[in-house]
Amino acid sequence: MEFLAGLLYEMRETLGKAGSTAGLTGLFLSGLLALWYARARGRRETSFLFWYASILLLLIISPPYLFFVKNWAPGLLQSNMYLWLLPMMPVLLGVVYEGYKGSVTTRNAFALGIAFTALMLLAGTTSYNAESFKPVEDISYPDQELSEGLAVIDEFRSANSKESLLIVTSDKMMEAIRRYDPAICTAYGEEMWNGNIDPGQRTYYSDWQYELHDAMIRPRAKLRELTEIAGAHGVDLIVIDRDIPDAEINSDGKAVLIEETSAYRSGEFDPGDLTAGSAECIFGEGIITGRKHRTEKFIYPDRSGDYVLYETGERYVLYAKF
Amino acid sequence: MIYLLTVFLLFAAYWVGSLVKEAVFGYGKQLNNSDSDSFGTGEMCLTGMFALFILWEADALMISYMGGSFETGVRVYIMILFALCAISAAMRIRTNKPKEWYSDFVIPSSYIPAVIIIIIQAVSFFLFYPDLSDDRTTESVLTILYSQRLHFIDPDTGMTDGYVVSFFGRLPETDSFYAMLAMVAGGRDFVYVTLYRVVPLLMLILEYLAYGRWIDIICGKDKEGRKLAGVLYSMLGILNICGSFSPDGVFYSLIHRGFRGENLVFSVLVPYIAYLCYMIFGNKKKNRIIYLVMAVAVLFFAADVQRSAVPAMAVIIISVVASLISRGESGTEKRRAG
Numbered sequence: 101m102e103f104l105a106g107l108l109y110e111m112r113e114t115l116g117k118a119g120s121t122a123g124l125t126g127l128f129l130s131g132l133l134a135l136w137y138a139r140a141r142g143r144r145e146t147s148f149l150f151w152y153a154s155i156l157l158l159l160i161i162s163p164p165y166l167f168f169v170k171n172w173a174p175g176l177l178q179s180n181m182y183l184w185l186l187p188m189m190p191v192l193l194g195v196v197y198e199g200y201k202g203s204v205t206t207r208n209a210f211a212l213g214i215a216f217t218a219l220m221l222l223a224g225t226t227s228y229n230a231e232s233f234k235p236v237e238d239i240s241y242p243d244q245e246l247s248e249g250l251a252v253i254d255e256f257r258s259a260n261s262k263e264s265l266l267i268v269t270s271d272k273m274m275e276a277i278r279r280y281d282p283a284i285c286t287a288y289g290e291e292m293w294n295g296n297i298d299p300g301q302r303t304y305y306s307d308w309q310y311e312l313h314d315a316m317i318r319p320r321a322k323l324r325e326l327t328e329i330a331g332a333h334g335v336d337l338i339v340i341d342r343d344i345p346d347a348e349i350n351s352d353g354k355a356v357l358i359e360e361t362s363a364y365r366s367g368e369f370d371p372g373d374l375t376a377g378s379a380e381c382i383f384g385e386g387i388i389t390g391r392k393h394r395t396e397k398f399i400y401p402d403r404s405g406d407y408v409l410y411e412t413g414e415r416y417v418l419y420a421k422f
Numbered sequence: 423m424i425y426l427l428t429v430f431l432l433f434a435a436y437w438v439g440s441l442v443k444e445a446v447f448g449y450g451k452q453l454n455n456s457d458s459d460s461f462g463t464g465e466m467c468l469t470g471m472f473a474l475f476i477l478w479e480a481d482a483l484m485i486s487y488m489g490g491s492f493e494t495g496v497r498v499y500i501m502i503l504f505a506l507c508a509i510s511a512a513m514r515i516r517t518n519k520p521k522e523w524y525s526d527f528v529i530p531s532s533y534i535p536a537v538i539i540i541i542i543q544a545v546s547f548f549l550f551y552p553d554l555s556d557d558r559t560t561e562s563v564l565t566i567l568y569s570q571r572l573h574f575i576d577p578d579t580g581m582t583d584g585y586v587v588s589f590f591g592r593l594p595e596t597d598s599f600y601a602m603l604a605m606v607a608g609g610r611d612f613v614y615v616t617l618y619r620v621v622p623l624l625m626l627i628l629e630y631l632a633y634g635r636w637i638d639i640i641c642g643k644d645k646e647g648r649k650l651a652g653v654l655y656s657m658l659g660i661l662n663i664c665g666s667f668s669p670d671g672v673f674y675s676l677i678h679r680g681f682r683g684e685n686l687v688f689s690v691l692v693p694y695i696a697y698l699c700y701m702i703f704g705n706k707k708k709n710r711i712i713y714l715v716m717a718v719a720v721l722f723f724a725a726d727v728q729r730s731a732v733p734a735m736a737v738i739i740i741s742v743v744a745s746l747i748s749r750g751e752s753g754t755e756k757r758r759a760g
Contacts, residue, residue, distance in 0.1 A: 147751055148700050151744035159740065278561040279554065282568035282580060289578025290558065297556055300591020300726050303576050304584035 132157065246276040249339060253277070253284065256337065268312055268330055269339035287312055287335055308333055424607045424615055428624050431474070431603075432467055437507040438477075439470025444513060446712050462638070468631040468694065472716045477502065478602065479723045482595040486572040493570055496602050532652030536630075539659030543626055546663075546677055547619045553678040560617060562597035567610050572598055593722045594730075596683040622680025625689060626662075629676060632694040633658055639697075683725035691717055691724065692737050699741030704749050 135150040159165050249269070257265060267277060268287040277284050288309040296302060308329055315326040330338055443466055478499060485495040529537065554560065561577035569575045573592055576585035604616040637654045641647035662676055675685050698714045701707040718738075721730040 147748035148704055148744050151747045152696065152740055155740045155743055159736065278578060278580065279564070282561070282564040282577075285580035286578070289576060291578055294556065297558060298591065298594075298726055299728065300594070301573075301585070301587045303578060304586065306584070 129157075246273055249273055250276060250280050253337065253339065254281075262336070265336045266334055267337045267339060268316060268326075268335050269337075270316065273339060287330070287333070424612055424620060425623075427603060427607055427616070427620050428627070431471070431624060432627065434503055434507055435467045435470030435474055436463070437470065437510040438473045438503070439466035439468070440514060441506060441510040442469055442473055442712075442716075444510075446709055464631045464634045468628060468690075469713055469716065471628060472713075472720045474503070475599065475720045475723045476716060478599050479593075479595050479719070482572060482598045483592065485598075486592050489571070489574075491570050492566055492572060492598070492601070493605070496605050499602065500606070530648050530652065532649045533655060534652070536652055536655030536659055539656055539663070540626065540630065543659060543662060543677065544623050547622050547680075550678065552618045552622075552681070557679070557682060559597055559600070559681050560613070563601045563604060563613050563617060564610065566598055566601040567604060567613065590727055593727075594683055594725050595723050596681075596686065596725070599723075600681065617681045622676065625680045625685055626676060628686075629662075629689040630655065630658065632690045632697075635694060635697040639700075683723075684729045686724040687721060687730045687734065691721060691730075692734060695734060696737055696741045699738055700745050702745075703742050704745035 132150070132153050135146055135153060250273075253265070253267070257263065264283045264285065266285045266287060267274075269277070271290075271293050274286045274288075275290055277286060278289070288305055289303055291297070291303050292305060292309070292313050312326070312329050312333075312335075315329065326338060481495050481499045481502075484490070485492060558577050565575050565577040565580065566572060573587040575582055579585075600617055600621055601613075603620065604610070604613045607616055607620075634655070637651050637658075641651040641654065675682070676689055679685055695714065695717050698710050698717065701710050702714065718731075718734070721734050724730050
């Protein structure tokens with residue numbers, strides 16, 4: 101009994117996924133009934149559609165198909181609902197046609213029109229999501245929410261005359277960057293957090309990329325580790341979203357351990373001497389909180405080893421390789 | 423002007439489709455347009471588009487395996503395309519006077535509501551943001567245009583390290599086809615407009631052409647049938663619009679994900695393949711087998727095997743079985759009547 105109950109549950113789930121919404125499933129099944137009725141009138145094309153829809157329905161909910169899909173083609177489960185598109189369309193059109201032929205009075209035609217409109221609205225709106233109605237402001241920006249971050253990276257590139265950069269940042273920003281400019285490379289790709297989308301293409305990552313991705317989950321808390329790994333593998337820019345909360349505070353209550361810059365260690369300058377147009381350095385055991393001035397242009401000195409903070413917009417913080 | 427790219431493609435598809443039709447049905451053979459089984463302009467554009475996809479697939483595979491420049495491949499493709507169109511036009515001139523070609527492009531007045539709905543759907547591409555989740559089409563197209571190579575740089579990272587593409591991974595070439603369109607349009611600056619507006623509009627029209635085969639069968643080609651066909655085309659458009667509000671729904675894909683390869687499979691190829699199977703096995707129109715082969719070839723162009731060939735094979739099997747059953751039923755009825 102348990103096995104049977106489980107099987108029925110799976111079949112119902114598959115039917116639900118195939119129909120995608122209760123409205124569409126209802127539409128399909130009612131259309132199937134209409135085709136069965138129309139088939140009796142002897143039209144061969146209606147007979148074909150009836151048998152097509154029936155076999156498709158039986159196939160989708162049959163245990164062997166479920167077994168095949170679960171084990172060998174899990175991606176097909178999502179595509180099932182698209183297979184319904186074909187029989188559903190001629191079914192609906194066939195329903196309209198049969199109704200049109202059978203509507204000898206205005207009242208019948210009116211009733212058919214209302215019923216059909218209600219069914220279509222049910223099919224279309226039972227899973228309404230406001231995300232599907234996001235008006236586009238600028239089609240060239242892949243994601244409007246990330247436009248500030250992309251603009252800041254662009255500003256850095258043009259100020260330093262660099263077309264190509266290797267960047268590490270949040271997952272969402274990494275996706276947006278690749279859709280924005282192919283010249284900007286990312287230390288790892290969407291496959292790292294989303295899994296493989298296309299079975300014909302794969303990217304095999306190294307250990308340092310996985311470590312970098314782990315560090316980017318809490319970047320402000322793991323900034324030292326992040327800069328060490330990134331610096332060893334030629335990452336030009338680390339972009340951190342301020343909205344990511346600090347997760348780890350050490351026992352002294354200090355925020356983040358940052359590598360002392362060589363310039364600071366050598367005593368070449370005092371942070372108090374910083375003026376607009378120069379970079380701010382992070383040192384010691386905390387971030388300088390009293391020196392947040394906006395830089396008007398970025399400096400990219402020819403040194404290696406350390407990362408330097410370029411404080412930028414309201415939301416994004418850039419750490420560029422020193 | 424970039425939006426005229428759709429018109430250019432359909433026009434080229436019409437000429438190439440005409441050439442294929444001459445090869446399939448015989449050179450110069452006039453088909454009876456009053457017969458619902460005939461081969462009209464819509465089907466010619468649809469099959470011509472398939473031929474364009476297959477031609478690009480061959481070109482892209484050559485670029486991919488020979489390591490050639492993408493730009494060179496695009497130039498070769500465009501040259502071949504123009505040559506085919508010229509040959510097709512020359513052959514048509516010998517069989518029809520050019521002024522008779524006009525009738526191929528006449529839209530019945532009963533279709534005007536459907537045309538208005540198509541325009542409304544096309545306008546929606548300007549208003550709503552595309553759904554880019556779980557998709558790398560934009561990255562692929564940009565990377566191809568930037569690197570001028572195919573399957574060389576990982577679109578996700580922009581680097582070559584660790585990036586491996588199998589033979590089956592090289593088959594789906596919708597990304598490179600769109601990159602070709604963007605290059606023809608003017609380059610990288612036109613990628614977003616090409617992907618999010620031009621391509622979905624093309625897929626929308628191909629969807630209407632594919633379902634139009636079923637509408638022709640249901641309605642017939644007489645005057646009354648054409649009126650009903652106009653209504654049914656409009657219903658198709660309304661269903662698409664209703665579904666575009668619903669991300670979980672089947673009709674959402676065309677409006678918000680029109681650039682994805684699986685959209686070509688499910689919105690265009692699946693209904694047309696089922697139609698071909700019905701014609702071949704249900705109505706014994708054997709000459710359409712060539713079009714079935716072409717449609718199956720386009721499946722591999724459109725998406726990976728799991729998302730294209732597997733569901734399409736299921737459709738073919740179901741269609742064949744349904745055709746044979748319905749043919750058996752009508753045979754039984756005829757015997758009883760006789």
